[in-house]
Amino acid sequence: MKQHNILNYYVGIDIGGTNTKIGIVDDKCNIIIEKSIKTLPELGVQKTFSRIWKTTQEMADTINISEDNIIGIGLGIPGLIINQSIIKRAANFPWGDNVNAKHLMEEITKKPVKVEKDVNNIALGEYLFGEGRGFKNILVISIGTGVSAGIIINHQILSGTTGCGGEFGHIVINPNGLKCGCGLTGCLETYVSTAGLLREAKKLITEKNSGLISKQFQNNLQQLEVHHIFEFYKKDDAIAITVIENFCRHLAYGIGILLNIINPDAIIFAGGISKSADVIIEKVNKYLHNYALQASMENLQFRSSKLLDSAGIKGAAALIMNTDKTENL
Amino acid sequence: MKQHNILNYYVGIDIGGTNTKIGIVDDKCNIIIEKSIKTLPELGVQKTFSRIWKTTQEMADTINISEDNIIGIGLGIPGLIINQSIIKRAANFPWGDNVNAKHLMEEITKKPVKVEKDVNNIALGEYLFGEGRGFKNILVISIGTGVSAGIIINHQILSGTTGCGGEFGHIVINPNGLKCGCGLTGCLETYVSTAGLLREAKKLITEKNSGLISKQFQNNLQQLEVHHIFEFYKKDDAIAITVIENFCRHLAYGIGILLNIINPDAIIFAGGISKSADVIIEKVNKYLHNYALQASMENLQFRSSKLLDSAGIKGAAALIMNTDKTENL
Numbered sequence: 001m002k003q004h005n006i007l008n009y010y011v012g013i014d015i016g017g018t019n020t021k022i023g024i025v026d027d028k029c030n031i032i033i034e035k036s037i038k039t040l041p042e043l044g045v046q047k048t049f050s051r052i053w054k055t056t057q058e059m060a061d062t063i064n065i066s067e068d069n070i071i072g073i074g075l076g077i078p079g080l081i082i083n084q085s086i087i088k089r090a091a092n093f094p095w096g097d098n099v100n101a102k103h104l105m106e107e108i109t110k111k112p113v114k115v116e117k118d119v120n121n122i123a124l125g126e127y128l129f130g131e132g133r134g135f136k137n138i139l140v141i142s143i144g145t146g147v148s149a150g151i152i153i154n155h156q157i158l159s160g161t162t163g164c165g166g167e168f169g170h171i172v173i174n175p176n177g178l179k180c181g182c183g184l185t186g187c188l189e190t191y192v193s194t195a196g197l198l199r200e201a202k203k204l205i206t207e208k209n210s211g212l213i214s215k216q217f218q219n220n221l222q223q224l225e226v227h228h229i230f231e232f233y234k235k236d237d238a239i240a241i242t243v244i245e246n247f248c249r250h251l252a253y254g255i256g257i258l259l260n261i262i263n264p265d266a267i268i269f270a271g272g273i274s275k276s277a278d279v280i281i282e283k284v285n286k287y288l289h290n291y292a293l294q295a296s297m298e299n300l301q302f303r304s305s306k307l308l309d310s311a312g313i314k315g316a317a318a319l320i321m322n323t324d325k326t327e328n329l
Numbered sequence: 330m331k332q333h334n335i336l337n338y339y340v341g342i343d344i345g346g347t348n349t350k351i352g353i354v355d356d357k358c359n360i361i362i363e364k365s366i367k368t369l370p371e372l373g374v375q376k377t378f379s380r381i382w383k384t385t386q387e388m389a390d391t392i393n394i395s396e397d398n399i400i401g402i403g404l405g406i407p408g409l410i411i412n413q414s415i416i417k418r419a420a421n422f423p424w425g426d427n428v429n430a431k432h433l434m435e436e437i438t439k440k441p442v443k444v445e446k447d448v449n450n451i452a453l454g455e456y457l458f459g460e461g462r463g464f465k466n467i468l469v470i471s472i473g474t475g476v477s478a479g480i481i482i483n484h485q486i487l488s489g490t491t492g493c494g495g496e497f498g499h500i501v502i503n504p505n506g507l508k509c510g511c512g513l514t515g516c517l518e519t520y521v522s523t524a525g526l527l528r529e530a531k532k533l534i535t536e537k538n539s540g541l542i543s544k545q546f547q548n549n550l551q552q553l554e555v556h557h558i559f560e561f562y563k564k565d566d567a568i569a570i571t572v573i574e575n576f577c578r579h580l581a582y583g584i585g586i587l588l589n590i591i592n593p594d595a596i597i598f599a600g601g602i603s604k605s606a607d608v609i610i611e612k613v614n615k616y617l618h619n620y621a622l623q624a625s626m627e628n629l630q631f632r633s634s635k636l637l638d639s640a641g642i643k644g645a646a647a648l649i650m651n652t653d654k655t656e657n658l
Contacts, residue, residue: 156483160592164625167589260496263489296493
């Protein structure tokens with residue numbers, strides 16, 4: 001078994017609703033070993049963190065890294081994080097409000113810990129190691145069950161005072177729309193999300209019952225998944241086209257607002273939907289000029305994540321590695 | 330005549346559409362002398378800058394400060410500024426695009442010069458010397474002929490890659506609305522601006538012709554000014570109330586979006602409208618919970634500028650004084 005000679009290792013952890021990805025990285029942030037485990041947040045935050053640490057110890061052991069050589073741990077969590085420490089509110093976990101995740105993880109591991117919102121770590125990962133390299137201001141847009149942006153401005157994460165930085169999914173676009181999980185009504189996220197995409201597609205399939213997508217799913221709507229919609233879009237199915245066009249128009253509206261406020265060098269699509277980034281970028285560009293200042297679009301780069309899952313691990317590890325670039329003073 | 334013994338002085342200049350304010354400050358950013366001159370931008374940028382510098386030299390002379398002791402100059406300009414140097418586009422000046430204002434002013438003055446958007450300098454002034462002291466993330470909202478925000482995040486100005494940082498006045502809120510000066514249609518600024526306020530008030534006075542404000546202005550609408558609307562609001566005039574309510578509802582919409590993206594510690598109202606900040610803050614708070622994430626409003630401070638005009642002078646001077654805090658790397 002190979003003995004690693006580098007003495008400084010860091011752990012990057014990306015806690016998701018279903019799975020948690022754990023990586024041990026070297027001092028250049030190369031991932032030496034990574035593993036995915038079930039998150040099982042219902043067991044409580046203490047138990048979840050303990051299981052994650054136990055797995056990390058086993059991983060280190062596998063590759064003959066001494067626990068003493070693990071310098072620090074970065075955590076990514078889907079929720080509002082204050083001061084890279086406190087989970088003000090976790091998106092889907094029954095952990096209560098204002099959990100001091102940094103303190104808890106430091107108690108369990110006896111290592112220094114920093115915590116950020118998952119998408120902010122992904123943004124940091126892309127900024128340092130991925131499609132965001134060389135830029136000063138970037139947006140990483142992650143679309144999944146919700147939509148949010150990880151924002152790097154002047155080379156730093158924009159976390160916001162109470163962890164709400166980048167929560168552009170909660171721009172209200174329809175005051176008479178659907179109630180959003182956040183408590184507001186008609187948020188962008190009720191349209192721009194996997195749930196929104198599926199809801200609109202199912203609605204049109206039921207109402208219109210025409211074309212290829214209806215033929216395949218009219219009698220088993222519950223089997224419809226997001227990738228189907230993109231597949232039928234590419235087959236010129238009218239319903240799929242309408243759904244994708246509306247989705248991208250709404251997304252362009254949100255991105256237009258971000259451009260007028262943040263004015264980044266580049267926008268990088270991450271998360272599951274980045275597999276369809278080519279379609280999304282084309283359509284967003286079609287609508288964007290209606291919503292964004294012309295000057296904010298000049299030289300703007302659109303990119304699709306190549307790091308994929310490793311962005312969250314690398315960004316989390318970088319949080320604790322590179323205090324100069326990531327600490328919000 | 331008093332001889333000043335401090336050897337380091339800086340110049341802060343706030344160039345406005347009509348008037349330009351010039352201040353000479355000491356190394357604590359105390360304004361030693363200030364003067365306002367007509368901007369006369371129609372004479373061209375070269376002549377405007379030369380006149381400003383000549384006035385500055387005369388001011389220095391008046392108080393026996395040697396030109397050699399002026400260390401640097403900060404400029405604030407209403408327009409999109411790139412890299413604290415280039416006026417990508419000036420709001421109202423016939424100077425053409427992409428004027429290298431830094432280079433030009435350095436040639437004229439033989440001093441180091443930095444340039445920022447006017448509202449960004451005001452934000453820096455408030456952050457360092459005014460209502461923003463002690464905070465890490467602030468928004469300074471200036472409402473006048475337009476509306477925009479000077480944003481400080483992680484103690485730094487958010488200028489944006491092409492100078493569009495903070496341009497939330499160009500969020501499209503009504504795709505069927507009025508054409509905006511920026512080229513987009515239905516921007517927030519077409520409602521939230523002095524022009525928007527006056528337009529809506531004149532419209533209601535003409536349509537309804539009732540109440541105190543109609544009585545006074547129905548036959549001389551062109552005499553109506555913004556302060557009148559606030560005065561009649563305080564006299565419970567129904568038209569003034571409707572106009573102010575709508576204005577503040579639109580403003581709350583824009584602020585809600587800023588909160589969901591920037592999530593600052595404090596919002597400071599600056600510019601002419603800050604005289605009516607008490608009314609605006611009360612009404613914005615009334616509507617804000619419809620548009621902002623609850624977490625983003627917790628502990629949020631609303632303030633009204635006390636520095637007023639001097640914020641722009643002090644912020645401009647601080648740009649060049651305090652490279653650590655203001656330079657965007």
